[in-house]
Amino acid sequence: MFAMRLFRKGRSASVQAVAVLAALSLVCAPASFAERTRLKPGFNMYSPQQDVEIGKQVSAQAEKELQMLNDARVDRYLDRLGKRLASKATGEAYPYQFKAVNDMAINAFALPGGFMYVNRGTIEAAQTEGQLAGVMAHEISHVALRHGTNQASKAGLAQSGLGALGIFLGGGGAASTATLIGAGFLANSVLLKYSRDAERQADVLGTQILYDNGYDPRGMSQFFEIISAQSKSGRPPEFFSSHPNPDNRSARVNEEIEKLGGSPGNMRRDSAEFQQIKRYVSSLPKPAAKKPAGSTGGGASGSGSGSVPAPSSTFVAFQNRLVRLNHPDNWQRYGEADAVWFVPEGGAVKNAVAYGAHVSLFEPHDDRYGQITLETATDQLVQELRESNRNMRVAQQHERIRVGGYRGLSTVLSNDSPLGGRETDWLVTVLRPDGLVYFVFVAPDRDFDRYERAFEQVLDSVRFR
Ligand code: ZN
Numbered sequence: 001m002f003a004m005r006l007f008r009k010g011r012s013a014s015v016q017a018v019a020v021l022a023a024l025s026l027v028c029a030p031a032s033f034a035e036r037t038r039l040k041p042g043f044n045m046y047s048p049q050q051d052v053e054i055g056k057q058v059s060a061q062a063e064k065e066l067q068m069l070n071d072a073r074v075d076r077y078l079d080r081l082g083k084r085l086a087s088k089a090t091g092e093a094y095p096y097q098f099k100a101v102n103d104m105a106i107n108a109f110a111l112p113g114g115f116m117y118v119n120r121g122t123i124e125a126a127q128t129e130g131q132l133a134g135v136m137a138h139e140i141s142h143v144a145l146r147h148g149t150n151q152a153s154k155a156g157l158a159q160s161g162l163g164a165l166g167i168f169l170g171g172g173g174a175a176s177t178a179t180l181i182g183a184g185f186l187a188n189s190v191l192l193k194y195s196r197d198a199e200r201q202a203d204v205l206g207t208q209i210l211y212d213n214g215y216d217p218r219g220m221s222q223f224f225e226i227i228s229a230q231s232k233s234g235r236p237p238e239f240f241s242s243h244p245n246p247d248n249r250s251a252r253v254n255e256e257i258e259k260l261g262g263s264p265g266n267m268r269r270d271s272a273e274f275q276q277i278k279r280y281v282s283s284l285p286k287p288a289a290k291k292p293a294g295s296t297g298g299g300a301s302g303s304g305s306g307s308v309p310a311p312s313s314t315f316v317a318f319q320n321r322l323v324r325l326n327h328p329d330n331w332q333r334y335g336e337a338d339a340v341w342f343v344p345e346g347g348a349v350k351n352a353v354a355y356g357a358h359v360s361l362f363e364p365h366d367d368r369y370g371q372i373t374l375e376t377a378t379d380q381l382v383q384e385l386r387e388s389n390r391n392m393r394v395a396q397q398h399e400r401i402r403v404g405g406y407r408g409l410s411t412v413l414s415n416d417s418p419l420g421g422r423e424t425d426w427l428v429t430v431l432r433p434d435g436l437v438y439f440v441f442v443a444p445d446r447d448f449d450r451y452e453r454a455f456e457q458v459l460d461s462v463r464f465r
Contacts, residue, residue, distance in 0.1 A: 036259050037204050041091060041146035045153040046112075048092040051146060055113030058191065062117065067287050069100035069120055077277050078118055078136075081129070085137050086114065088212035089144040090205065096140070102287040106227050107238040109192050110139040112148040122239075123281050126223060129274035133210060134220025138243075141205035147198045148191035154387075192242045193390060199246045207256040216267035217257055221250035244390075308346045308355050308447075311454030318342070319465070322437050323359060323404075326461035328454055331356065342458075352418040355451065357458055358440040362429075377436040378409050378429045385427075391416045395424070403430050403439075404462045417444045424448045428459060437464070 046054070069075070075098070082098035094114035103119040110116040116139055118132075126132040142148065194202070203220070210217040227237045228245055246252075257263055315326035322338060331342040339360040347355030362384075364377035378398060386392045396412035408430040417423035426441040439462070441455035 036208055037256060039090070039145060039201050039205050041144075042150045043153055044146050044150050046146075046149040048094070048146075050112075051092070051143075051149050052094065052113035054149065054191075055111035055115045058111050059115035062111070062115075063099075066117065067102040069102040069281075069284070071100060071281075071284070074100045074120075074123070074277060074281060077273065081133060082116060082136050082140070085133060085209050085213055086140050086144075088209045089140050090208075091144045091146070094143055096143070098136070100281075102284075104287065105238045106230075108135050108139055109242065110143045110148075112143065112146065112191060114140075114143045116140070116143070119238075120281050120284070120287075123278055125227065126274075126278070127226075128219060128270035130210075130215050130219025130269040131223035131226075132274065133213070133215050134206065134217070134223050135239075137206040137209040137213075137215075137217075138202045138220060140209060141202035142194065142198065145198070145201055145205060147194055147202070150198075151190050151193055151195075194243055196244050196246050199243055200252065202243075203246070203249060203252055204256050207253050208260065211257065211260045211267075214268045216263065216269050217253055218250070218263075219269060221253040224249055308344050310450060311344065315457065315461070320359075322361060322432070322434065322465060324461075324463045324465060325359070325458055327357065327458050349418040353442055354417055354419045354423065355443050355447070356441075357455060358442070360438055360440075361434060362436040362438055364436055372431070374407065374409055374429065374431040374436075377431055378411060378427075381429065381436055381438060382411060382413070382427070385413070389415050392425070401428060403428060403459060404464045406430050406432075406464060414445075419444055421445060426455060430464070432464060 078098040078100055083096055086094075086096040096114035096116065098116045098118065100123070101117050101119045104121040104124075105119055106121045106125050108116065108118045108122050116136070118136065122135055123132060126135070206220055207217040210220060224245065227239065230237065309330060311328040312330040314329045316329045317324065317326050318333065318340070319325070320338065320340060327342045328344075331344050331347075334341045334343060339358075341353060341356050341358050343353055343356035347353060362377070362381045364372045364380050375398060382394065392413055392415040394411065395414040396410075398409040398411050401408045401410040408428055411427040411429070413425040413427055415423050415425050421444055423442055423444045428439040428441075430437050439459060441451070441458070443451040443455075
């Protein structure tokens with residue numbers, strides 16, 4: 001998916017300051033001997049109240065898109081266990097709530113403000129309550145440490161204010177804001193893409209939460225190891241697509257247990273209630289086949305290309321303050337002002353763009369005397385894109401190209417597609433008085449050929465204003 005839309009004009013001035021702040025805040029306060037590690041939320045441009053508002057809106061959207069289990073008994077159990085764990089979390093007292101999702105994939109996620117979803121696959125895969133509590137304590141820690149809105153802040157989302165985030169859905173207003181930043185919320189949302197540092201922090205705070213609740217925190221690292229081992233023999237659990245598996249997980253958990261005073265030996269590992277719930281969940285009818293967007297890898301192959309129509313040969317004109325161009329008339333426009341997407345029907349999956357073209361403006365970081373080369377500005381843009389698209393790679397470095405009579409650069413990027421597999425993101429940049437005007441042409445690798453000609457025609461039609 002292409003998180004390009006996150007970049008808005010006018011954010012670059014503070015980018016470096018933000019990066020410094022973020023780096024500082026990731027440093028855990030040094031713990032003196034036998035004292036628990038103290039963790040604090042990092043840089044954040046949202047208030048804790050906004051965490052709750054955003055979480056509430058994205059969760060409403062999530063519940064429409066997910067197959068919820070809707071089983072009062074299971075939800076009650078999760079909610080009770082979760083609230084008990086959350087009562088020992090540090091920081092803001094968020095209104096936590098916990099619900100089960102009717103999905104066999106081993107996954108769980110928590111939105112800002114404490115809206116947590118646990119897949120039935122996680123309940124069925126956990127051997128003990130301690131392991132389930134481990135996953136939940138880890139998720140609670142992401143909420144308490146405000147990692148979601150920290151990521152959003154770092155991505156520059158807050159820069160343009162909440163209101164300006166409605167660009168993608170065009171409707172504006174708070175609802176589309178939340179939809180936007182929750183876009184592709186399972187695998188792709190910036191709210192749920194955690195860094196390895198965030199993972200380590202969530203393990204440490206998770207250890208403390210479990211310990212303070214009387215659970216053996218080793219259940220958490222055990223469970224991550226079990227599912228990681230499973231993944232070596234097949235598809236990686238979805239969990240790791242948003243929670244990168246840090247090294248030495250169990251060692252770090254054990255280290256924290258020592259700081260907390262060591263394992264007292266009578267720590268809780270399991271409960272009869274958990275085993276009953278697990279048996280009960282396993283007995284429920286299996287969910288219908290999963291929607292492709294949340295899945296990883298080749299299984300979804302073809303599901304997009306079949307349903308996304310070929311570009312129409314009839315082109316229509318578009319213009320904004322930056323450019324004039326023509327695009328196939330079966331591509332719909334989204335966005336406004338300087339950031340516009342052109343997307344074929346079915347080309348957006350859970351609001352992440354899998355097929356389409358984008359034109360936008362990037363303000364290069366300040367350079368002395370306002371001098372900056374096209375190459376440097378392009379490198380800065382690519383670097384920023386890669387920061388919000390963890391699996392993005394440069395497939396082909398700059399090549400010179402002419403766009404609307406001006407010198408431009410063509411760069412080919414490769415990224416995860418929201419449809420599974422990889423996508424090609426063809427980036428074209430041109431330096432203009434307002435900043436770096438850039439175009440991105442996106443299609444899954446397997447289907448790029450079918451779209452390439454239309455992409456070239458769009459680019460050939462570009463005139464600068
Ligand atoms: Zn995590």
